[in-house]
Amino acid sequence: MEKKIAVLGSTGSIGRQTLEVIEALGRGYRVVALSAGSSDELLAEQVRRFKPELAVLSDVEAAGRLGNRIGDTGCTVLSGNEGQLQVAAWPSADLVVLAQVGFSGFGPLVAALQEGKKVALANKESMVIGGAILERMGLLDREKILPVDSEHSAIWQCLGGAGPDVVSRVYLTASGGPFFGKTKAELGAVTPGQALKHPNWQMGSKITIDSATMMNKGLEVIEAQWLFDLSLDQIEVIIHRQSIIHSMVEFIDGSIVAQLGVPDMRLPIQQAITHPERLASPVECFNPFGKTLDFYPPDRHNFPCLDLAYSAAGLGGTMPAVLNGANEIAVAEFIGNRIGFTAIPEVIAGVMESHTIIETPGIDDVIAADQWSRRKAAEIIDLQMGRMS
Amino acid sequence: MEKKIAVLGSTGSIGRQTLEVIEALGRGYRVVALSAGSSDELLAEQVRRFKPELAVLSDVEAAGRLGNRIGDTGCTVLSGNEGQLQVAAWPSADLVVLAQVGFSGFGPLVAALQEGKKVALANKESMVIGGAILERMGLLDREKILPVDSEHSAIWQCLGGAGPDVVSRVYLTASGGPFFGKTKAELGAVTPGQALKHPNWQMGSKITIDSATMMNKGLEVIEAQWLFDLSLDQIEVIIHRQSIIHSMVEFIDGSIVAQLGVPDMRLPIQQAITHPERLASPVECFNPFGKTLDFYPPDRHNFPCLDLAYSAAGLGGTMPAVLNGANEIAVAEFIGNRIGFTAIPEVIAGVMESHTIIETPGIDDVIAADQWSRRKAAEIIDLQMGRMS
Numbered sequence: 024m025e026k027k028i029a030v031l032g033s034t035g036s037i038g039r040q041t042l043e044v045i046e047a048l049g050r051g052y053r054v055v056a057l058s059a060g061s062s063d064e065l066l067a068e069q070v071r072r073f074k075p076e077l078a079v080l081s082d083v084e085a086a087g088r089l090g091n092r093i094g095d096t097g098c099t100v101l102s103g104n105e106g107q108l109q110v111a112a113w114p115s116a117d118l119v120v121l122a123q124v125g126f127s128g129f130g131p132l133v134a135a136l137q138e139g140k141k142v143a144l145a146n147k148e149s150m151v152i153g154g155a156i157l158e159r160m161g162l163l164d165r166e167k168i169l170p171v172d173s174e175h176s177a178i179w180q181c182l183g184g185a186g187p188d189v190v191s192r193v194y195l196t197a198s199g200g201p202f203f204g205k206t207k208a209e210l211g212a213v214t215p216g217q218a219l220k221h222p223n224w225q226m227g228s229k230i231t232i233d234s235a236t237m238m239n240k241g242l243e244v245i246e247a248q249w250l251f252d253l254s255l256d257q258i259e260v261i262i263h264r265q266s267i268i269h270s271m272v273e274f275i276d277g278s279i280v281a282q283l284g285v286p287d288m289r290l291p292i293q294q295a296i297t298h299p300e301r302l303a304s305p306v307e308c309f310n311p312f313g314k315t316l317d318f319y320p321p322d323r324h325n326f327p328c329l330d331l332a333y334s335a336a337g338l339g340g341t342m343p344a345v346l347n348g349a350n351e352i353a354v355a356e357f358i359g360n361r362i363g364f365t366a367i368p369e370v371i372a373g374v375m376e377s378h379t380i381i382e383t384p385g386i387d388d389v390i391a392a393d394q395w396s397r398r399k400a401a402e403i404i405d406l407q408m409g410r411m412s
Numbered sequence: 413m414e415k416k417i418a419v420l421g422s423t424g425s426i427g428r429q430t431l432e433v434i435e436a437l438g439r440g441y442r443v444v445a446l447s448a449g450s451s452d453e454l455l456a457e458q459v460r461r462f463k464p465e466l467a468v469l470s471d472v473e474a475a476g477r478l479g480n481r482i483g484d485t486g487c488t489v490l491s492g493n494e495g496q497l498q499v500a501a502w503p504s505a506d507l508v509v510l511a512q513v514g515f516s517g518f519g520p521l522v523a524a525l526q527e528g529k530k531v532a533l534a535n536k537e538s539m540v541i542g543g544a545i546l547e548r549m550g551l552l553d554r555e556k557i558l559p560v561d562s563e564h565s566a567i568w569q570c571l572g573g574a575g576p577d578v579v580s581r582v583y584l585t586a587s588g589g590p591f592f593g594k595t596k597a598e599l600g601a602v603t604p605g606q607a608l609k610h611p612n613w614q615m616g617s618k619i620t621i622d623s624a625t626m627m628n629k630g631l632e633v634i635e636a637q638w639l640f641d642l643s644l645d646q647i648e649v650i651i652h653r654q655s656i657i658h659s660m661v662e663f664i665d666g667s668i669v670a671q672l673g674v675p676d677m678r679l680p681i682q683q684a685i686t687h688p689e690r691l692a693s694p695v696e697c698f699n700p701f702g703k704t705l706d707f708y709p710p711d712r713h714n715f716p717c718l719d720l721a722y723s724a725a726g727l728g729g730t731m732p733a734v735l736n737g738a739n740e741i742a743v744a745e746f747i748g749n750r751i752g753f754t755a756i757p758e759v760i761a762g763v764m765e766s767h768t769i770i771e772t773p774g775i776d777d778v779i780a781a782d783q784w785s786r787r788k789a790a791e792i793i794d795l796q797m798g799r800m801s
Contacts, residue, residue, distance in 0.1 A: 180667060180669060181669065183572035183573075184572075185690065189689075189690040191697070192697075194700065261700060261701065268670075271672070271700070273697055274690045275690055275691065275692045275693070276679065276682055276683065276686070276690045276691060276692065276693040276695075277673055277674070277676075277679050277693045277695040277696070277697050277698075278569060278671060278672075278673050278679055278683065278690075279671065279672040279673055279697070279698055279700075280569060280570065280669060280670070280671050280672075281657075281669070281670045281671075281672055282667060282668065282669050282670075283660070283667075283668040283669075283670055284666055284667050284668055285666070287666075290665065290666050290667055293665055294665065294667065297665070300578075301574065301578040301663045301664055301665045301667070302664065302665060303664045303665065304664070304665040304666045306665075306666040307666070308580070308581075308662055308666050308668070309666075309668055311583065311650060311660070311668075311707040312650065312707055312708065312709050313707065313708065313709075314706065314707055315704055315705070315706040315707075316704070316705045316706070317703065317704040317705070318700040318701055318702065318703055318704075319701065319702065320701050320702075
């Protein structure tokens with residue numbers, strides 16, 4: 024039986040690696056729909072290589088150019104949000120890989136789940152912001168949503184189908200980022216250039232800064248909560264500098280199961296795609312001989328983003344959306360050299376303090392909260408910069 | 413549904429810990445039959461505490477004393493090998509824990525499997541010596557045989573039901589014992605007292621010496637081969653001084669799954685008893701914070717017992733029985749201060765070299781090979797001692 028796959032966000036880092044994995048798997052796996060934002064040239068190349076039935080770009084003009092580029096292929100071209108939803112619900116697809124960035128991934132996630140499809144989920148925001156909504160909609164089916172993040176893939180593999188009732192604790196591992204061990208004073212002086220150098224993973228700049236502030240791990244805590252039906256006090260963050268153990272599950276009987284591997288996203292991508300099978304992979308294996316693995320508690324004092332995320336998750340409602348939105352603005356302003364590294368959590372905390380939570384929000388409420396938090400963050404930063412200049 | 417359990421070897425170290433685990437589990441687990449060798453006093457205590465339907469001692473006189481001690485309980489008392497087989501096949505038992513030491517565990521293992529019972533297997537010799545025979549008898553049902561050894565329990569948990577076709581490698585962890593890092597010259601001078609001090613595990617003296625020579629790990633390689641249907645080149649021994657990771661499985665997709673925990677036999681015992689459930693345990697959990705785990709290759713040159721075991725497993729037939737028998741004699745003679753530490757592998761190698769393998773032996777053949785190897789080992793030691801004096 025051939026597995027037919029739709030990939031949303033196919034021109035981004037995870038999307039490109041997903042196609043690489045599918046190509047390496049070869050027979051038995053076929054791409055039936057692809058989508059991206061506006062990269063018509065790369066998407067056209069992917070269409071020629073993978074021969075999907077449908078290709079979609081959010082950008083209408085770019086979609087027009089795509090249509091011209093691949094007019095001879097017989098591939099249907101669509102555009103806009105509506106097109107993305109078509110990719111997610113594409114009838115011939117068994118599995119939908121959600122690899123786009125941002126909360127715009129939520130609509131396609133809902134569409135795919137409503138069509139009963141399996142979803143390989145690399146879109147963090149849809150869980151962080153929309154997890155509670157999905158649960159209320161009855162769509163949080165843990166047989167259907169397969170995590171693509173390395174940490175969540177590790178937890179999923181360690182659980183081996185076990186439920187949260189037999190889990191005493193999940194150890195979510197964190198590399199600690201480039202600034203592990205630094206003092207608050209030292210952190211005040213770090214530059215975007217320093218923050219963009221991650222010790223173990225090659226990633227986009229937003230997630231690399233999130234890794235340096237530990238917000239990435241905070242967002243992963245929230246994601247883990249929804250993906251595995253865990254309570255927040257079942258999720259513990261642990262610093263593991265080597266990024267070899269991707270997470271661990273401690274069961275109520277005292278046994279801990281851990282998943283290890285080289286830091287390579289193609290591993291969790293392939294696991295989600297081939298599940299429940301395991302197939303050979305071209306990725307090199309971790310060789311443990313001569314290696315050392317160690318573990319430390321996170322520095323919650325100097326990296327307050329972690330506690331901000333736990334706090335937002337505990338408060339619930341619209342607060343995780345506010346956390347995420349404020350963080351995106353603060354990180355962009357840090358990369359743009361307009362605020363310092365330690366201002367990132369200050370801005371987020373300021374926005375969270377000003378927010379009036381909607382306890383059981385709908386999709387429109389979280390979108391509004393997200394937009395409000397971005398405006399509020401910009402406002403706080405303007406005030407600070409006013410003070411600074 | 414209550415799980416009814418028979419325990420063979422209930423007065424030994426694993427047997428006593430098994431009863432401790434069953435007692436801590438409480439409701440839902442009931443002991444229906446117990447057996448031991450000759451410890452009538454302790455077995456009588458166990459009968460009063462656990463109220464089994466049947467109690468057996470191999471020693472006929474001790475069984476008589478047991479009958480007198482518990483005449484008022486209504487518990488049936490039997491003796492001898494026949495009695496042990498009755499415990500293994502006891503009609504009301506769902507699960508048989510095989511915790512006795514030595515190849516005498518093989519008969520009860522066969523009896524239990526032939527009655528379709530699940531077996532929690534702590535008896536190493538029955539697999540090392542009898543694995544091939546069990547396979548030919550069609551009794552190596554991997555759904556029925558649940559390992560109790562910490563390493564094999566780890567592999568079993570890491571596999572999570574996966575078969576050998578998706579396993580690229582099993583890393584069988586070894587503490588390295590008290591003499592890790594010593595040179596051959598240093599090893600020549602070690603005393604039984606030094607060898608009996610294991611860094612991490614409290615065990616009997618035979619297995620502690622086996623741990624110092626690495627023969628224990630060699631026997632575990634052979635056991636793993638049969639328990640998990642692995643080829644020898646799928647099993648790799650790795651030194652892990654901390655004895656926290658109890659083994660790891662590398663899958664063909666490059667993912668490694670490891671099982672961790674404090675070194676406490678009650679963990680693997682409980683996992684075998686409660687399988688497929690996980691239940692709370694009084695055993696403390698491993699706390700990873702501040703801990704370091706490291707890995708080294710084994711020193712095959714100075715600890716040749718490991719390669720002798722691989723060699724015996726590869727040769728097959730009666731050779732594993734010969735390896736095991738010669739090792740038992742050599743270890744006893746080392747504990748008795750009659751041969752040196754480095755003579756242990758020399759004696760075993762000498763016996764193996766003299767052995768004419770029977771390729772597809774029956775039970776009588778392996779018993780004869782075991783007896784021959786013990787005589788041959790004693791003969792080699794006598795000759796050496798003759799040279800030495």
